[in-house]
Amino acid sequence: MEIIIAIILGTVEGLTEFAPVSSTGHLILVAHLLDFTGERAKTFEIIIQLGSILAVVFVFWKRILSILGIQKYQSSEGMGKLSLIHIAIGMIPFGVGGLLLYDFIKEVLFSSGTVVITLIIGGVLMLVAEKYKPIPTAHTLDQISYRQAFAVGMFQCFALVPGFSRSGATLSGGLLSGLTHKTASEFTFIMAIPIMAAATGKDLMESWSYLTTSDLPLFITGFITAFLVALIAIKFFLRLINKIKLAPFAYYRFGLAILFWIFLL
Template identity: 85%
Template structure:
């Protein structure tokens, strides 16, 4: 039964981690319905998030090498100019907020009631971003992203410190308002997620190390690889989908998820 639970939660994580719908909210709801809770469940969630991170690295490995200065990414005659400084500018605000408010977030805000509220607020932000974004984006590709736009996305990302807000929902909204296209904002969000998620999950994994046991290895490995494979497919699909349907359908989906939370959790 635990292997089935691992597959289900791995699918949920892979589908929702990089969509603007709050993976935290989905995992809390589904785990509650499956009655999979406790310290082992929390450690399991950390493991499957690592699977999602690996999927991003797999999809964007050429771009990552270019950002690190190891090998320039090229498409035709165009050489990638997105640098590690763009990524650093984007993650610094979130990193500072995480360090200052980590304990407060974990002890006070990590509640089901908070998730319901932030699902709704995040959805409203996404609708606002679609309404008030510039008519013509100034950054149609990653190589047109400016430092100012990277910083703007980083500031919006701070909303995601509150559980349920959705990091991708916040950064996509910030990217649109800063003048990025939907696809560019999505790609920048995915790449910027790598150091942030790696640091956060690494810290949580270190603190949960005592809950890793050989008996649970099949559970953790099943969830990890399920999340990796599903996230790999979901990222590629989402990059094609976002230009077609924009953010509004995801916002309305969040409102529906908040309603389910209110019924089943609160």
Template identity: 75%
Template sequence: MDILTAIIMGIVEGLTEFAPVSSTGHLILAGHLLDFTGESAKTFEIIIQLGSILAVIFVFWRRILSILGLKKYQDSESVGTLSIFHIAVGIIPFGVGGVLFYDLIKNVLFSPATVVITLIIGGLLMLAAEKLKPKASAETLDQVTYRQALTVGFFQCFALVPGFSRSGATLSGGLLAGMSHKTASEFTFIMAVPIMFAASAKDLFESWNQLGAQDIPVFAAGFVTAFIVALIAIKFFLRLINKVKLIPFAIYRFGLAIVFWIFII
């Protein structure tokens, strides 16, 4: 693996981690086209995912401090009331599902065929969410209820299956629960921090023996690239989502499933 490959993979991770298009699918496809696969590739993907997590923390640091009770958050409309309990309610279903089905997911479901199927199913869910969503009752994060957070948490369980897209699942759940597109997106990003950090830390601990001193420059290049690209992508996505909704992303997923089928399966 060289620096250029690391940068390309970092760009793919940063662009797709928080968009509802399946970062897993894109990384598998990119790794296949770049001939970058195997245990080293899996460890590298964990490292660059941590770069994306850092980008979320950078964008939402004031809100995160407020959630942790370390700083009062206030925008032009209200004082922040979104709490750590909202986040906990949202991640509990995913955490329980991850513990119960971890081996099944890793050993059985993690395959290109699964990704193709879940790309299509996830796209259909996004179309259904746009069609069936009620009028938004939560226009800001501070209007999110525990019931809405729990609903998003249950939808997030779909993302346990590779290729479904955590963002696609939670955005769909948020819309159906009565959140606006922007609120569902922000809740998705913030809720991603503890989930992705915990999952990445577990996988990194198990893959630690794959790392060597020679990997540091390459892994650092991927990490920094993922951080910078994710930082730009998050801000762009938050401005875009209220305008374009989920339908273009659903159509994109169908096209990606076809490309995946041609090049991978």
């Protein structure tokens, strides 16, 4: 039964981690319905997030090597210009906010009530971003300016609160700062790698005592499932986002908030 739970939750993680719908919210709700809770369940969620991160590395490995200066990236407009400086600038606001607010968020804001509120607020932000976005000036990753990278990083701070969705916050910030939907999505995915790796690494060290060899089948199954599903979901999302925009995801969040209210409050 636990292997089935691992497959279900790994699938949920892979499908929702990079969509603007709050993977945390989905995992909390589905884990509650499956009666899979407690410290062991939290450790499992950390493991499957690592699977999702690996999927991003797999999809964008050429661009990542270019950013690190290991390999040159040739885009349709010439040599790639997205650099490690862009990523660092985008990470600074989130990193500072995380260091200052981590304990407060974990102890006070990590609740079902918070998730309901942030699902709604995040959905509203996405609708506002769609309505008031300017004419795009960055149609590719190589056209993103330092100012735009910082703006996306500032919006990413909303994702410090559970349920807001890092992808939803950064996509909204990207649109409002002049990025196209696809460019904002790609920048969001790439910037997720160091941020999620750092956050899950910290959580994993704190939860290390809950890892046991008897749980290896559970964790390995969840990790592999999350990786494979995220791999498919990322490629599908990049093709989908330009067609349907953010509004359908916003309305989906409102529906998820209602389910949270019914089952967890």
